[in-house]
Amino acid sequence: MGNEMNILLEKAEVLIEALPYIRRFNRKIIIIKYGGSAMIDEELKQNVIKDVSLLKLVGFKPIIVHGGGKEINSWLSKVGIESKFVNGLRVTNEETMEVAEMVLNKVNKDLVGLIEANGINAVGISGKDGRLLQVEKKYSDGADIGLVGEITKVNPKILFDLLEKDFLPVICPLGMDENYKTYNINADDVACAVAKAMSAEKLAFLSDIEGVYKYADDPSSLISELHITEAKKLIEEGYIKGGMLPKLNNCIDAIKKGVNRVHILDGRIAHCLLLEIFTNKGIGTAILADQEEKYFKES
Ligand SMILES: Nc1ncnc2c1ncn2[C@@H]1O[C@H](COP(=O)(O)OP(=O)(O)O)[C@@H](O)[C@H]1O
Numbered sequence: 001m002g003n004e005m006n007i008l009l010e011k012a013e014v015l016i017e018a019l020p021y022i023r024r025f026n027r028k029i030i031i032i033k034y035g036g037s038a039m040i041d042e043e044l045k046q047n048v049i050k051d052v053s054l055l056k057l058v059g060f061k062p063i064i065v066h067g068g069g070k071e072i073n074s075w076l077s078k079v080g081i082e083s084k085f086v087n088g089l090r091v092t093n094e095e096t097m098e099v100a101e102m103v104l105n106k107v108n109k110d111l112v113g114l115i116e117a118n119g120i121n122a123v124g125i126s127g128k129d130g131r132l133l134q135v136e137k138k139y140s141d142g143a144d145i146g147l148v149g150e151i152t153k154v155n156p157k158i159l160f161d162l163l164e165k166d167f168l169p170v171i172c173p174l175g176m177d178e179n180y181k182t183y184n185i186n187a188d189d190v191a192c193a194v195a196k197a198m199s200a201e202k203l204a205f206l207s208d209i210e211g212v213y214k215y216a217d218d219p220s221s222l223i224s225e226l227h228i229t230e231a232k233k234l235i236e237e238g239y240i241k242g243g244m245l246p247k248l249n250n251c252i253d254a255i256k257k258g259v260n261r262v263h264i265l266d267g268r269i270a271h272c273l274l275l276e277i278f279t280n281k282g283i284g285t286a287i288l289a290d291q292e293e294k295y296f297k298e299s
């Protein structure tokens with residue numbers, strides 16, 4: 001009994017510590033880009049779902065944008081198709097598109113099921129539903145990468161309607177062009193576009209790395225606060241590679257377009273989302289506007 005009481009008191013203390021943050025973010029829109037290893041490891045997946053469900057329960061308005069790059073790779077290899085990337089974007093021909101669409105829709109509904117199992121009403125949609133995401137063909141440094149979409153318009157009405165009715169929207173990165181043709185979109189692009197269109201308070205990228213490293217393979221070079229001018233410089237000087245490129249470019253774009261808090265977090269750390277929002281632990285990389293001198297959570 002004594003032990004149970006101690007556990008209860010510990011939990012109460014955590015809750016009391018979190019109260020100012022709950023008050024501050026209450027009713028605010030938080031976009032969570034969920035990808036990388038945290039999507040494949042079952043335990044980490046459950047943790048992420050619990051965190052997001054808790055955020056919803058305490059009054060935040062979370063929206064999940066998920067990836068699934070690793071699942072697409074695995075299904076492509078099962079059917080004998082090679083995965084190719086240019087600057088972190090999948091080269092997507094018709095065949096690859098078919099597999100990607102099937103996999104992303106499955107990942108989407110699986111996540112909805114897990115969230116529902118936590119007692120939260122979730123609705124899974126792709127960027128095709130309600131014409132949420134309109135795209136045109138995207139080129140990467142002039143190279144033709146096939147059916148990859150550049151987002152040209154976001155119609156966030158469906159998302160506002162879902163939030164209004166207290167649903168948790170779960171979005172997968174597909175869109176259509178003006179001829180209703182389906183495109184594959186990088187999920188980081190989707191998260192950023194949705195955050196901008198909805199004037200989100202916060203955009204958090206959950207990935208499979210601690211944050212941004214100055215030297216791609218050197219964890220001791222983790223940068224915990226990165227101003228956008230420095231971020232652009234790191235990109236220009238070639239320090240940022242692969243999947244971190246679209247992620248960091250989107251972070252810069254989101255900050256420039258008025259999203260208040262943009263963060264790259266390590267999805268491999270259990271409950272990283274709660275740690276970032278409710279504590280002063282300073283995990284991951286916070287992307288800051290140039291004039292912002294320090295990342296004050298209390299401000
Ligand atoms: N400078 C860098 N700092 C951190 N990660 C980097 C850097 N350059 C390249 N990367 C790579 O980017 C990857 C993250 O992008 P990605 O795999 O697309 O993530 P996600 O699947 O979560 O969207 C890291 O695992 C790492 O291999």
Ligand SMILES: CC(=O)N[C@@H](CCC(=O)OP(=O)(O)O)C(=O)O
Binds near residue numbers: 034069184
């Ligand atoms: C065009 C493009 O690259 N689309 C991505 C969409 C999924 C994604 O972005 O998944 P992660 O966030 O888990 O990497 C792809 O096909 O892999």
